[in-house]
Amino acid sequence: MAVPFYGRASAAVFSPLESLSRSELVVRRLTDAIALGLLPDAEQLPGELDLAGIFGVSTVTVREALSVLRSEGLIETRRGRGGGSFVRTPANGVGHLAQRRLGRFSLGELRDLGDVYAAIAGASAALAARRSSPEDADRLRRVADVLAEAKAPDARRRADAQFHIEVAAAAQSPRLYHEEVRLQAEFGTLLWLAFGDDDSHAQMTRSCRAVVAAIAARDPHAAREAAEQRVADSTARLIDYQLSEDRS
Numbered sequence: 001m002a003v004p005f006y007g008r009a010s011a012a013v014f015s016p017l018e019s020l021s022r023s024e025l026v027v028r029r030l031t032d033a034i035a036l037g038l039l040p041d042a043e044q045l046p047g048e049l050d051l052a053g054i055f056g057v058s059t060v061t062v063r064e065a066l067s068v069l070r071s072e073g074l075i076e077t078r079r080g081r082g083g084g085s086f087v088r089t090p091a092n093g094v095g096h097l098a099q100r101r102l103g104r105f106s107l108g109e110l111r112d113l114g115d116v117y118a119a120i121a122g123a124s125a126a127l128a129a130r131r132s133s134p135e136d137a138d139r140l141r142r143v144a145d146v147l148a149e150a151k152a153p154d155a156r157r158r159a160d161a162q163f164h165i166e167v168a169a170a171a172q173s174p175r176l177y178h179e180e181v182r183l184q185a186e187f188g189t190l191l192w193l194a195f196g197d198d199d200s201h202a203q204m205t206r207s208c209r210a211v212v213a214a215i216a217a218r219d220p221h222a223a224r225e226a227a228e229q230r231v232a233d234s235t236a237r238l239i240d241y242q243l244s245e246d247r248s
Helices: 008-014 022-036 048-055 059-071 095-102 107-131 134-149 153-170 174-194 198-216 220-247
Strands: 075-078 084-087
Touching (some): 022 059, 095 174, 095 220, 107 174, 107 220, 198 220
């Protein structure tokens, strides 16, 4: 049966659904948390029953997901007293996880993710400029200093992610905060594939300080503009990176 045409505004309603099983969704959630550094190396995961309750799935689904994570070398399971499943951060950090995920996105999907991420980052920064306290601004400056001083790629990734999350926290919007964390896991880790050199790190640090300055000055317009531009520049660089990878 032909689907009636409702206009461009309804196109998203009739776009294909994600063809992921519940176990694949659990794998993605835990992989993203490892890539983002929310689950650090050697961290013990909750037990199977607890994970099933947290994710709202069966223990069989959790067991399948943990089996996949073990086969990919992202967790190890120890038996006996004090046993359980423990995180194993890859030896080369999260870079290879991000590289593998990048290959699953088309250029159009990357642009769309970048647009959404810029919108969330901009809204968070604007609200932070209106709602944050001087203590919030001081905390953002300290996180910016950590980013500026970070030397290793993984340390830079963690500091940048922490900065975005702190801005969302300063916005005092639980929904924006949770959306920021989700986008950090889905997209933020990809952005850093294209920021491995010192020049790009310096650029990210400058843009970070511009967001902090606008928030401290309580200028919502400037804060939104700086945050959106920061993400737009990163997205453009990531797309250039993917194109160069496709050509090589």
